Amino acid sequence: MKIGIIGAGLSGIIAARELIRRGHTVELTEKSQSVGGRLATRRIGDGRADHGAVYFTVRGEALKREVQSWMSANWVRVWYADPYPRYVGTDGMNGLAKHLAEGLTVHLNEHVEHVHIEEDSTISVKTDVTRRSYDQIVMTAPLPQSFELLGSLVDQVTPSLRRLVYAPTFVGLFECTGDVQIGEDGILDHDLTPGLLKVINNQQKGITATSLISVYMEEAWSEEWYERPEEETLAEVERLFREEVRDIDIVSRQLKRWRYAQAKDVWHEPFYRVSHQPIYLAGDIFLEADDPSGRTRFESAYLSGLRVAEAIEKNIGR
Ligand SMILES: Cc1cc2nc3c(=O)[nH]c(=O)nc-3n(C[C@H](O)[C@H](O)[C@H](O)COP(=O)(O)OP(=O)(O)OC[C@H]3O[C@@H](n4cnc5c(N)ncnc54)[C@H](O)[C@@H]3O)c2cc1C
Structure with a gap:
């Protein structure tokens, strides 16, 4: 067959x-x-940043068994557990x-x-x-x-x-200088500046040695900005990011637009x-x-x- x-x-x-x-x-x-x-990782300079799925969680037995073998092969590891484990690809x-x-x-x-x-x-x-x-x-x-x-x-x-319909998502990718600290584990996902969904430090996440931050935008924000010019959108993502995380030195920036990021139903x-x-x-x-x-x-x-x-x-x- x-x-x-x-x-x-x-x-x-x-x-x-x-x-x-x-x-x-x-x-x-x-x-x-x-x-x-949508398991997507981009090379930026000498480093890498995830710009699709951030991590995955496991509820069922089928995936639980697989993840054990992926962990043994060093393909995935636990990023943080709060309280349940967030798994990430070892190299993104x-x-x-x-x-x-x-x-x-x-x-x-x-x-x-x-x-x-x-x-x-x-x-x-x-x-x-x-x-x-x-x-x-x-x-x-x-x-x-x-x-x-x-x-x-x-x-x-x-x-x-x-x-059934899907929602879009914008992700801004920012290369920074110096040692940027994003929360305790490298993730901010609560009480953020409106428009922001998650701010991720790929260095603290353990997939890169350089300072690369992925900024995930909320569904409603992404829908509102979906048809606007890319440069304008990226500038607004950066403005909101700077409002959330002060005193960062950004050396390069990129935007990823997912048309079908997550299904609404x-x-x-x-x-x-x-x-x-x-x-x-x-x-x-x-x-x-x-x-x-x-x-x-x-x-x-x-x-x-x-x-x-x-x-x-x-x-x-x-
Ligand atoms: C920004 C973002 C953040 C996310 N965060 C998380 C998270 O933190 N945790 C989590 O569990 N999930 C998250 N997800 C969801 C997760 O990434 C997806 O649920 C999962 O990866 C989907 O896998 P899939 O195989 O169903 O679809 P996809 O990964 O979309 O695979 C479909 C494939 O089909 C290909 N394709 C499409 N059309 C054609 C064509 N005409 N010809 C040939 N190939 C074609 C595409 O290129 C793609 O490779 C996130 C997704 C996005 C976009």
């Missing part, structure tokens, strides 16, 4: 690992130049994705443009480079991006799923099968029915990848 996965973020990587473990041939197609998706969150994707077949720098069902029931995946055929596919991009690829097949997706099943087609939708918006947090996050992406792989295995041959 040849399975194609669109998107090499966490859910796609986990689905691929699980399907391979069960003996299937799997290929991932990823539009970016690297795996990881993207480093974890890269470790998890080792040995997988990933077609990088290929943007999937269209998906359709051939007469022989195989699924054709057309990218900006080539076209490939699969017996089954898993689509893990944020839903609006996956729906665009489905063409008229999207009519077979239940309308309530099509109505979630789907209470860990994946969705498009009608009776061999096409599955997965990703962090798909939560297990009994998910205790009700929020999209690292763990929901992980579980969605795992559960969609189990479902494909179960349905094959039916």
Whole structure:
């Protein structure tokens, strides 16, 4: 059985690992130049800064077991515990994705443009480079991006799923001089200047030797500023950052704009099968029915990848 996965973020990587473990041939197609998706780390000068997921937490047994093995391999470690552990990639969150994707077949720098069902029931995946055929596919991009690829097949997706929306997030990345101290552990996330969601010191977080601060903006602020010019937006992020953290010496600044950072609503099943087609939708918006947090996050992406792989295995041959 040849399975194609669109998107090499966490859910796609986990689905691929699980399907391979069960003996299937799997290929991932990823539009970016690297795996990881929203597990994103940027190199700045001699250092690195996370600008997607800040950390992850663990509630369920499945991820708990995995994290033990990731800790043994030194891929992740506990950043701080307050009171429950916040895990981070040892070399940044993207480093974890890269470790998890080792040995997988990933077609990088290929943007999937269209998906359709051939007469022989195989699924054709057309990218900006080539076209490939699969017996089954898993689509893990944020839903609006996956729906665009489905063409008229999207009519077979239940309308309530099509109505789910995501919120954007801006992240400012600031390279500073000197020894900047951000709280006790390198994170400020309470009672901040309006507009700011989190201020992270990547040095205190332990992923860089240089002074690199990631400033995460609130959802409402990001929505309000979404269409404004980048320079103006970055200047405002800096102004709010300076209001929160006084006397810092900034030497360089960059802005990251996530269009689909977090879903505003979630789907209470860990994946969705498009009608009776061999096409599955997965990703962090798909939560297990009994998910205790009700929020999209690292763990929901992980579980969605795992559960969609189990479902494909179960349905094959039916
Ligand atoms: C700013 C920010 C902060 C966050 N903070 C936290 C946090 O602190 N804790 C936490 O648990 N979670 C956090 N999250 C959420 C977490 O990062 C995500 O839940 C998780 O990484 C999503 O994984 P995924 O595989 O579902 O999706 P993604 O990581 O988005 O993967 C989808 C992949 O599909 C690719 N793709 C899309 N369209 C195409 C196409 N047409 N062709 C080919 N490839 C395509 C994308 O490039 C991407 O790599 C944060 C997210 C953001 C953006």
